[in-house]
Amino acid sequence: MTETTETPAAPLTIALVAHDAKKAEMAAFAEAHRNELAGTKLYATGTTGARVMERCPELSVTRLKSGPLGGDQQIGALIAEGRIDMLIFFVDPLSPHPHDVDVKALMRLALVYDIPMALNPATAALLLPVTAPA
């Protein structure tokens, strides 16, 4: 009998980011999808990560800097290194953001590296079950 040694698949790595006006929706999204998210490795910008962990204390989220202080760029760097499989970024299209160039740079890298990117809850809800079964 031949033994096969199967390497367990690495968990899906997801980056969570939400503008201030969308943080409540991100926390609600995380709660609604807590089972799928529990099987993934999560990164988030600082405040978004805090809100998600507040709502779902069982989820372990690696928090980076706050977006305006470089958190969006940190996530962009992880994407460039091939360490992020999916970006869920709830964007507020109705407010100006002082770090808009960082926001654009993050989205640009998600496009360059062709990773699934959901910019609103409706798209994230479609994307998540396809890629991260509960």
Ligand SMILES: O=C(CO)COP(=O)(O)O
């Ligand atoms: O600013 C952000 C996205 O551009 C998000 O950063 P925070 O999660 O720290 O608020």
